[in-house]
Amino acid sequence: MALSRELKPTIRIGKSGLSDNLMTEISEQLASKDIVKIKINRGLFDKSDIAEVWNHIAKSTNSTIVSVRGNVGVLWKG
Secondary structure: OOOOOOOOOOEEEOOOOOOHHHHHHHHHHHHHHOEEEEEEOOOOOOHHHHHHHHHHHHHHOOOEEEEEEOOEEEEEOO
């Protein structure tokens, strides 16, 4: 299910970037759903930094990266 295209992103990271409020929202969604799909707006981060961004999000929310495909990632509270 996590890799399904039917799973819509419930978090979108925009021009505000990686704020504390965003990390709290991701953590709250993970607590209620166990799995969250996140989309980062294109151009927000350099392509060379995107893997580091996903790792930061996972570490900050105590979650596991299930999959990442460019600017879309799936996290699991595991």
